[in-house]
Amino acid sequence: MLSERAIERLIVYRRLLNSWIQRGGERIYSHELANLAGVTPAQVRRDIMAVNCAGNPARGYLASDLADRIGERLGTRSVRNVALVGIGNLGQALLAHFVRDSGHLAVVAAFDVDPAKTGRVLHGCHCYPIDDIERIIAREHVPVAILAVSASSAASVADRLVQAGITAILNLTPEHLRVPAHVRVENVDLGIALEKVAFYAGHRQNAAVQQPTAGELNRVNNP
Amino acid sequence: MLSERAIERLIVYRRLLNSWIQRGGERIYSHELANLAGVTPAQVRRDIMAVNCAGNPARGYLASDLADRIGERLGTRSVRNVALVGIGNLGQALLAHFVRDSGHLAVVAAFDVDPAKTGRVLHGCHCYPIDDIERIIAREHVPVAILAVSASSAASVADRLVQAGITAILNLTPEHLRVPAHVRVENVDLGIALEKVAFYAGHRQNAAVQQPTAGELNRVNNP
DNA sequence: AGATGTGAAATTCTTCACAGCG
């Protein structure tokens, strides 16, 4: 149980809840969270059913409790080490952005074929030559890898990652990776995302998923 | 009609077909295309129903014809201009990768607040200061924008894009954009993608979506 | 034989609607 879509939404909820809490919010209603996440209140309540959290009809949910329960459901208590392969523009962008990540994910090593990119520390992350992959991944017990290499080397690098014991790959290349059944691949293809959005630019049929506040300017919902 | 998922798959099919053709493939069966795309043959045939293309039970589909029909269905004949906002690592990575794009999408302008990044040509794309956004977008008739700026400026830049007449935004920031109903936003949140894949690294429950060739090395399927 | 094209079934996902609580 817990579908792929549900997992994505729970991750979004948790992020929003943390930001809500940070702004001083203590309690939150399903319709408020729904508004922030861009889904329906019923969807939020349905998703919350899957984490073991009780709300109060008069006061809504205790934000911190809800965030914790979601974390438990997602298995987010233990820190997971992540390896980045490919320290090009894309890889460096990721490194820069994931320093600020919620804390349970840590990019502990980065790899590249280019000797000019290795042997230094970037955003707190050690950069190694790619031939150290097997050694470092085994030593640091890294289960997750981000694949941000060129399309042409994607397949062979993925094979090495699998051999080294990686069980999940965030694949940022446009290649379709073939991996053993126990390895999970998550594809993020920016080219496809761009083509998709360009398609919608032509066909005005709006999905009406956007906030109903048409014409309104962007403004953060404060608690 | 034509669901969001179906659109994504059609885009993938077309890309695979083009590569198939480039390798000398002329005809293709639904199960071959399904294999390459990582979906079921029935799904492929169902999707093909939506693009007006007739296959032949003995010889499968004519790859070039199928690619063309998909292109027609996706409205891919006319070239669409794209603007990139934010020439950081992420923006530059996109620029570098979209030079090789199929041809109907062209990044014609890039913008940044940093004067050191503007006034030059990067990967064939002119870089302008961000205050030229309205002028250039109007002049070049750009309907699509890629938002690759910092999270803190995402909302205000999105507002400017909408004001300038953009109708579709590929949002690479983790911010939820509020836009008028006629503007389509496509969110690609790498942080969520990473959290998602990390979740699956823990819970071994494999989605079995991967190729059934477990343990096999990556190898390109040649026609 | 082995493929396509497609109703119909099955499955999955979302929304409705309302009982029950504070």
Added chain:
DNA sequence: CGCTGTGAAGAATTTCACATCT
């Protein structure tokens, strides 16, 4: 009252299965 929690309805999507073609 307005909100939560949830069974049940409803939609959407995928898969099955088979008639049909070559």
